[in-house]
Amino acid sequence: MQKTGKMQTDNCLQLPKYAIIVAGGKGLRMGGEIPKQFRPISGHPVLMHTLEAFYRYDPEIRIILVLPEEHQNYWNDLCLQYRFTLKHRVVTGGPTRFHSVKNGLDTLPDNGLVAVHDGVRPLVSEKVIDNAFEEAKRSGAVIPVIEVTDSLRELTSDGKSKSVPRNLYRSVQTPQVFKTALLKEAYNQPFCDCFTDDASVVEATGKEVKLIKGNAENIKITTPKDLLLAEMLLSHV
Numbered sequence: 001m002q003k004t005g006k007m008q009t010d011n012c013l014q015l016p017k018y019a020i021i022v023a024g025g026k027g028l029r030m031g032g033e034i035p036k037q038f039r040p041i042s043g044h045p046v047l048m049h050t051l052e053a054f055y056r057y058d059p060e061i062r063i064i065l066v067l068p069e070e071h072q073n074y075w076n077d078l079c080l081q082y083r084f085t086l087k088h089r090v091v092t093g094g095p096t097r098f099h100s101v102k103n104g105l106d107t108l109p110d111n112g113l114v115a116v117h118d119g120v121r122p123l124v125s126e127k128v129i130d131n132a133f134e135e136a137k138r139s140g141a142v143i144p145v146i147e148v149t150d151s152l153r154e155l156t157s158d159g160k161s162k163s164v165p166r167n168l169y170r171s172v173q174t175p176q177v178f179k180t181a182l183l184k185e186a187y188n189q190p191f192c193d194c195f196t197d198d199a200s201v202v203e204a205t206g207k208e209v210k211l212i213k214g215n216a217e218n219i220k221i222t223t224p225k226d227l228l229l230a231e232m233l234l235s236h237v
């Protein structure tokens with residue numbers, strides 16, 4: 001079979017591409033019996049939409065899916081039920097997102113590029129995934145961000161608040177893409193509560209992170225209203 005231009009270029013550079021899809025959380029803010037990553041939207045569980053987005057971008061990408069130990073049989077049953085056959089390797093999650101990413105990273109070789117993506121962001125665009133991998137080849141550490149549309153206020157120590165210039169802030173998304181060796185080194189640090197994403201782990205080692213434009217629909221399904229919004233957005237793509 002003839003390969004596409006992009007796949008040929010990547011193969012020439014011998015940079016294998018991996019995606020760690022983190023879905024090891026409990027979904028406490030969403031509530032309900034089944035964690036949000038397994039809940040159906042637009043006819044399929046959230047996670048299947050997310051994995052499909054990465055395969056649409058590149059059918060040769062290697063996917064590591066991080067899941068809670070207690071839901072791995074449930075996921076296998078869902079795959080049978082929905083005849084979901086996209087290739088992926090399951091790894092067991094940890095107590096926080098940091099530990100789940102680290103468990104995924106521990107299974108990867110040092111060469112190549114790795115995207116870390118929240119399983120509960122099924123609406124990531126192919127263009128953002130592509131831009132993030134391309135930029136990571138150059139700069140080594142890339143995150144997608146979008147402008148803030150609300151006004152912002154900072155809570156001050158005197159119990160009051162003050163307006164801050166929103167043009168100085170960005171809202172951060174995933175996939176966050178890195179040279180694998182760089183990310184593995186960063187994840188060797190001890191855990192800190194201040195690590196809210198992969199960029200904050202990398203920055204703590206003194207490395208710079210490059211920003212690229214994200215896509216506004218790429219919401220993180222966090223609360224019940226996000227499920228409704230994601231369902232609506234998925235029916236329009």
Ligand SMILES: Nc1ccn([C@@H]2O[C@H](COP(=O)(O)OP(=O)(O)OP(=O)(O)O)[C@@H](O)[C@H]2O)c(=O)n1
Nearest residue numbers: 022023024025026027028029095096097100119
């Ligand atoms: N121990 C954890 C915690 C979170 N995640 C994943 O990280 C992503 C972003 O986390 P969040 O939206 O906070 O998910 P939960 O931790 O499940 O939600 P909550 O904080 O409401 O319990 C999710 O795909 C989630 O499954 C993970 O892999 N392992």
Ligand SMILES: C[C@](O)(CO)[C@H](O)COP(=O)(O)O
Nearest residue numbers: 097118172173174196197220
């Ligand atoms: C990684 C992330 O989605 C970037 O916005 C976000 O930091 C995850 O936060 P959460 O508290 O784990 O949902």
